[in-house]
Amino acid sequence: MARNTVSQVVPSPAEDAAALLKAFQGWGTDEQAVIAILAHRDAAQRKQIMLKYEEMYNESLMHRLQSELSGDFERAMCHWILDPVERQAVMANAATKCILEEYPVIIEIACTNSPAELIAVKKAYHVLYNCSLEEDVAAHTIGKLRSLLLALVSTYRYDGNDVNMGLARSEANIINEAVRNGTTDHEELIRIVGTRSKAQLNATFSCFKDEHRSSFTKALPRGTDPNGYLRALRTTVRCIADPNKYFGKVLKKAMCESGTDEDSLTRVVVMHAEKDMKDISGAFQKRSSVTLEQAIATETSGDYRSFLMALLGS
Amino acid sequence: MARNTVSQVVPSPAEDAAALLKAFQGWGTDEQAVIAILAHRDAAQRKQIMLKYEEMYNESLMHRLQSELSGDFERAMCHWILDPVERQAVMANAATKCILEEYPVIIEIACTNSPAELIAVKKAYHVLYNCSLEEDVAAHTIGKLRSLLLALVSTYRYDGNDVNMGLARSEANIINEAVRNGTTDHEELIRIVGTRSKAQLNATFSCFKDEHRSSFTKALPRGTDPNGYLRALRTTVRCIADPNKYFGKVLKKAMCESGTDEDSLTRVVVMHAEKDMKDISGAFQKRSSVTLEQAIATETSGDYRSFLMALLGS
Numbered sequence: 001m002a003r004n005t006v007s008q009v010v011p012s013p014a015e016d017a018a019a020l021l022k023a024f025q026g027w028g029t030d031e032q033a034v035i036a037i038l039a040h041r042d043a044a045q046r047k048q049i050m051l052k053y054e055e056m057y058n059e060s061l062m063h064r065l066q067s068e069l070s071g072d073f074e075r076a077m078c079h080w081i082l083d084p085v086e087r088q089a090v091m092a093n094a095a096t097k098c099i100l101e102e103y104p105v106i107i108e109i110a111c112t113n114s115p116a117e118l119i120a121v122k123k124a125y126h127v128l129y130n131c132s133l134e135e136d137v138a139a140h141t142i143g144k145l146r147s148l149l150l151a152l153v154s155t156y157r158y159d160g161n162d163v164n165m166g167l168a169r170s171e172a173n174i175i176n177e178a179v180r181n182g183t184t185d186h187e188e189l190i191r192i193v194g195t196r197s198k199a200q201l202n203a204t205f206s207c208f209k210d211e212h213r214s215s216f217t218k219a220l221p222r223g224t225d226p227n228g229y230l231r232a233l234r235t236t237v238r239c240i241a242d243p244n245k246y247f248g249k250v251l252k253k254a255m256c257e258s259g260t261d262e263d264s265l266t267r268v269v270v271m272h273a274e275k276d277m278k279d280i281s282g283a284f285q286k287r288s289s290v291t292l293e294q295a296i297a298t299e300t301s302g303d304y305r306s307f308l309m310a311l312l313g314s
Numbered sequence: 315m316a317r318n319t320v321s322q323v324v325p326s327p328a329e330d331a332a333a334l335l336k337a338f339q340g341w342g343t344d345e346q347a348v349i350a351i352l353a354h355r356d357a358a359q360r361k362q363i364m365l366k367y368e369e370m371y372n373e374s375l376m377h378r379l380q381s382e383l384s385g386d387f388e389r390a391m392c393h394w395i396l397d398p399v400e401r402q403a404v405m406a407n408a409a410t411k412c413i414l415e416e417y418p419v420i421i422e423i424a425c426t427n428s429p430a431e432l433i434a435v436k437k438a439y440h441v442l443y444n445c446s447l448e449e450d451v452a453a454h455t456i457g458k459l460r461s462l463l464l465a466l467v468s469t470y471r472y473d474g475n476d477v478n479m480g481l482a483r484s485e486a487n488i489i490n491e492a493v494r495n496g497t498t499d500h501e502e503l504i505r506i507v508g509t510r511s512k513a514q515l516n517a518t519f520s521c522f523k524d525e526h527r528s529s530f531t532k533a534l535p536r537g538t539d540p541n542g543y544l545r546a547l548r549t550t551v552r553c554i555a556d557p558n559k560y561f562g563k564v565l566k567k568a569m570c571e572s573g574t575d576e577d578s579l580t581r582v583v584v585m586h587a588e589k590d591m592k593d594i595s596g597a598f599q600k601r602s603s604v605t606l607e608q609a610i611a612t613e614t615s616g617d618y619r620s621f622l623m624a625l626l627g628s
Binding site: 119122123126130131132133134135138146150151154155156157158159160162191194195196197 | 433436437440444445446447448449452460464465468469470471472473474476505508509510511
């Protein structure tokens with residue numbers, strides 16, 4: 001975890017800014033020096049470095065990194081140096097623009113943050129884009145996919161652990177009805193998934209499994225899903241039920257297919273390096289013959305690999 | 315405005331608590347003394363008095379007021395002494411329990427607070443009721459009324475003033491389509507009203523009026539509305555377009571019908587006395603032959619009247 005890789009004693013922001021400039025100058029960039037500095041500073045330190053760099057050299061560190069670095073490494077670094085809340089707003093905005101492919105980003109942000117964290121992301125979204133995340137999600141979707149995603153990004157869930165088991169049983173039955181009817185009437189299902197607390201939803205999912213001998217996600221109809229609604233619903237349930245397992249699966253899928261899905265790999269590592277990467281890494285290993293570090297080392301190369309490994313603390 | 319009626323120099327919370335106890339003791343309560351103290355303290359001072367009273371006399375001031383006072387005066391005072399944010403959470407919760415009649419309370423809270431104020435109310439709701447406002451609104455409604463109210467309480471609108479006139483024109487047309495089709499397909503309409511910023515919505519409502527020679531609320535179909543959706547939609551548009559005019563109308567209606575609607579009268583005066591009562595009072599007078607104070611003086615009596623007049627600064 002990057003949190004553990006932050007040096008106990010770090011240079012001042014001015015010294016770091018000067019070292020970065022030195023790494024940029026001359027013939028070719030010293031990427032390893034950039035990684036050695038930025039991968040080992042926490043969010044507050046990175047912010048100070050960005051401010052100091054701009055103050056000292058009258059140019060944006062972000063723009064300089066964009067011109068000095070390239071490819072997956074550049075994209076990963078440019079996301080990494082952002083403030084974590086702002087980074088999520090930027091990622092959500094990019095996802096709204098190709099939402100049929102990128103809906104998982106929206107769902108991850110809506111469902112794996114705490115309610116207070118989600119509000120902070122939405123506040124940052126207002127500042128960056130002069131509109132709401134709700135507006136952009138709604139404007140780029142239709143039908144049930146819109147109903148689901150809009151409910152997820154809008155809701156301010158109760159965050160407590162108390163659970164009403166009677167309610168869980170009755171809402172497990174409502175979900176079962178909806179699942180049996182295919183996708184004709186999912187209004188109640190979306191209402192439940194979109195408003196109940198995570199603790200309550202997990203109780204409901206358990207009741208569903210107990211009574212219907214199948215998990216909710218497995219009971220969902222397979223087959224045609226042109227709108228992406230059913231896939232989005234599965235992603236939602238997984239994010240709420242067990243975020244570590246979900247992100248472990250995303251990583252496994254990103255490194256399993258022919259050709260690595262660097263965007264997904266970068267997203268999970270950069271967004272979680274300072275937060276819950278250790279748990280995700282554990283969940284990954286449960287379903288893998290190799291550790292996350294080994295998998296990333298095999299599937300990636302060059303500065304991009306060095307950077308991800310540094311973020312993982314390897 | 316009560317804000318103006320707070321004395322420049324107030325007694326200490328301990329002195330106020332002692333004076334309140336004195337007003338409660340003996341044969342009958344001295345209601346005028348209670349009003350003289352509590353109507354002339356701001357929210358922070360009232361909170362201090364409540365804490366001090368409980369500390370000094372080992373009983374809740376709220377419970378004591380409930381046992382000492384009665385009727386509309388008691389209800390008004392017990393709402394008044396609450397923290398303004400908590401008070402809205404309490405009022406919203408009560409409204410969810412008879413939502414077909416009380417939906418205006420939900421809409422007022424969702425649409426006349428700033429986005430940040432609405433979040434504060436929803437946070438207080440979590441603390442008081444161990445669930446979300448979204449859950450309770452959704453659980454007590456169905457159909458389009460649910461879609462509308464749930465969108466309104468959930469959304470975290472952009473709060474800026476910038477307006478996209480092209481978008482306003484195109485969404486005014488979408489609204490026109492929906493209005494022409496009766497109530498068959500209002501999904502897009504609810505999406506617009508539920509996600510756009512208030513500034514953007516007001517531009518859209520203006521475009522609607524310019525192009526269709528009728529305000530949006532007047533263009534809405536009249537007639538059967540068993541679910542209350544159309545009434546709720548009208549209330550929503552009025553709250554967003556001109557909250558002062560809306561509350562002025564609520565007050566006028568509360569004092570116009572045979573028999574006064576004390577609940578609505580209390581709600582508007584208590585919720586707005588410390589905030590924007592002067593503007594509401596101005597809006598009331600535009601449509602009335604008498605001032606708000608004169609109307610309230612005529613329509614109410616006793617301690618209830620004295621209390622409301624004190625809150626209005628008369």
